[in-house]
Amino acid sequence: MGLSSALATAMSGLRANQAALSIVSSNIANAQTPGYVSQSVNQVEVSSGGIGSSVLVTGVNRELDTFVQSQLRTETAGGAYADQMSNILGQLQSVYGTPGGTGTLETALSNFTSALQAISTSSGSSSSQSVALAAAQTLAQQLNTTTQGIQALRSNVNQDIGNCVSQANAAMTTIANINTQLQGLSATDPAAATLEDQRDSAINTLSSLMDIRTVAGSSGDVNVYTNSGVQLVGDGLASTISFNSPGSLTANSLYSTNPAQSGVGSLTIQLPNGASTDMVATNAIGSGQIAADLTLRDQTLVQAQSQVDQLAATLSSSLSDTTTAGTAVTGPPAGFSVDTSNVVPGNTINLTYTPAGSSTQQQISIVNVADSSVLPLPNAPNANPKVIGVNLSNGMSSVVSQLNAALGGTGIQFSNPSGNTLSVVGFASATVSAVSTTTTASSLQDGSAALPLFTDGSASYTGAITASGSEMTGYAGRINVNPALLSNPSALSIYSTSPQTAAGDTTRSDYLFSQLTNATFSYSPQTGLGSAASPFTGTVTNYLQQFISQQGNAATQATQLQQGQDVVVSTLQQKFNSTAGVNIDTEMSNLIALQNAYAANAHVMSVVQSMMNSLLQAQL
Structure with a gap:
């Protein structure tokens, strides 16, 4: 090897060492920087005549395991989902309070x-009546407060959807912009590595908000x-997610696939090609924080509200409703007749029969x-009882026609x-076992032990169904003492004024308690x-007790899932960091090796210089 070749080799080595030292320095400086991926110099040996003559620095490599990175992003979405579910269900437990507590x-x-x-114990004393009414008011207020707490949680997660959408749009825009910048850079350009770190950080943010997958393009995008x-994100463009929120939610603010009927707002995405999609109706998001918020808003917390609404409805109906058995109709065919005069909207006519060829009673x-x-009213498959809606105000002729059309195949006529009498008989071997009406008392002292103690405002609660939904929806937030x-207050004991209820008669209070x-x-x-069946x-x-226990179990399971998911994410993060993270010990070892290589190259240059000086002196 000639002196000039040796000098060139040493100089290329120094340049390579300088580039490598710069990378090591950057690694050490960014050891604690979130999202920074450890880098290494990409060096290529240059041969001349079959012998390595120099080294060429072709760029920078990012040290990461893309398979583990993909897994981490998937589990990050699951972890964010579990975290949000556990957080909100824990807050729901606070709404219910500690079992047995005040x-x-x-x-x-x-x-x-x-x-x-x-x-009953005090034979209807006025003081005991006052205490009972105060306790009833406290119970109604507790139902009101519980509803407010549940709807506050729904409003919070709905607001969180808006915040997450803003973060998602910002992340998608960042990814698209970096894709554009990378198209003009070599994959091994040091500037490209920095941009890729920034892009990965944006993708990681997006993965905590929704479940995603990435596909690498041909030009670094x-x-x-x-x-x-x-x-x-695609073709250098980012989609845009839009969230239209109505603000605070109420129990009647429910999701509908029809945007005009939805009470919770809309979540749509406009794709790079201009098309628009409803992300909720199409189940576009399956995991991540946004998916958790949607599940909580439209399912979990709606069911929690349904539970307290059902409690309020049952409290009202159990005290105010009376079931009256029908009068037997001698056959054949045999059956029963009932008076529908007092069946107001929401009240029911109850029918039990045994179909032909079956021994199982149907309701x-x-x-x-x-x-x-x-x-017609909807029914779940195998619903028991099956619910049939009729408008009694249309007249009995219409009612009979509607019922025969709806139940003609059952063998009931x-x-x-x-007048207002409805006769129900079985034929074709169908057997009608019982028919009754359930009606709601509207008066305090009509001679019945039933009492409209709790009301919806000042009106008796009947569970009426209208175009705006069932009266039961949100009733826990409206229930009050009549x-x-x-x-x-004396009506808690005196249920009749003609004849007057006798002093000390505990019929009504006994009934209410029972x-x-x-x-x-x-x-x-x-x-x-x-279930429906x-x-x-x-x-x-x-x-x-059953639904409070169910909610407690759900909160516990959510916490356990969160803890398990956190372990998975932490383990994958450690595995990813083992490759992508900066190891100070390794970097210091590399630094020593580079210093030695630098010294060796410098020594070669020094020897070449000495030899060239000697040659010049010999010529003189």
């Missing part, structure tokens, strides 16, 4: 039932999609629906012998308890 539904219900029992296939609940626009009863402690009721499957049944106390 200011809880359980305590308020227990105090109310005890106060009703005390009325990255296309981003949701796992459902919706394009978020049908015929609901008086004054708003015909909501008919309806007729109107006279204003007329507050003005006449309804709340011993009577069993069936609860809507929308509460998450039981086999609804949950039990006393009011049983039901309250």
Whole structure:
């Protein structure tokens, strides 16, 4: 090797060392910088005549495992989902309060039932009546407060969706902009490595908000999609997510696939090609914080509201509703007749029959629906009882026609012998076992033990169904003690004025207490308890304890899932960092090696200089 070749080799080595020292210095300086990926110099040996003559620095490599990175992003979305679910369900437990503690539904219900029992014990003393009314007001207020707490949580997660959308749009814009910048750079350009770190940071932010996958392009760009296939970033352009929020939510603010009917706002995405998609209706987001918020807003917390609404509805109906058995109709065909005069909207005609060729009894609940626009009423498969809606105000002829059309295939026949009487008989071997009406008392002293103690404003609660939904929706937030009863507390004992209820008669207070402690009721499957075919049944106390326990278990499971997911994310992060993170010990070792190489190259140059000087002197 000639002196000039040796000098050139040494100089290329020094240049390579200088570049490598710069990278080592950058690694050490950014060891604690979030998102920074360790870098290394990409060097290529240059040969001359089959012998390595120099080294060429071709750029910078980022040291990372892309497979682990992809897994980490997937689990990050799952972790964000679990974190948000655990957080909100934990707050929901605070709304319910500590079981057995003061200011809880359980305590308020227990105090109310005890106060009703005390009325009987004291033979209807005015002081016991006042105590019972105060306890009833406390229970109603606790239901109101619980509703406010649940809806506040729904409003909070709805607001969080808006915040997440802003973050997602910012991240997608950043990714698209960096994609454009990288198109003019070599993949190994040091500037490219810095941009790729910034892009990865934006992608990581996006992965905590929704489930995503990335596809590398041919020119250093990255296309981003949701796992459902919706394009978020592509062709140098970013999609734009829009969220239209109505502000604070109420129990009646429910999601609908029809934007005009949705009470929670819309979440849409405009794709780079200009197309627009409803991200909720298409289930475009399956994980991440936004998915958790949507689940909480439209399912979990809606069900929690349904549970307290059902409690409020059952409290009202159990005390105010009376079921009257029908009068037997001698056959053949045999059946029963009932008077529908007092069946107001929301009240029911109850029918039990056994189909031909079966030994299993079936139940049908015929609901008086004054708003015909909501008919027919929906039924879940195998619903028991099956719900049929009819508008009694259209006249008995119309009612009979509607019922025969709806239930003609069951072997049951309806007729109107006279007035407001509805006759129900079985034929074709169908057997009608029982028919009754359930009606709501509207008067405090009509001679019945039933009492409209709790009302919806000043009106009796009947569970009426209209175009705006069921009266039960949000009822826990509206329930109050009947204003007329507050003005006449003696009605807790005196249920008739003609004839006058005898002093010391405890018929009404005994009835009210028994309804709340011993009577069993069936609860809507929308509460998450039981099923359409086999609804949950039990006393009011049983039901309250059941759904409070269910919510407690859900919160516990959410916490356990969060903890497990955090372990998975932490483990993957450590695995990713083992490759991508800066190891100071390794960098210091590299620094020493580079210093030695620098010294060796410098020594070569020094020797070459000495030899060239010697040659010059020899020529002289």
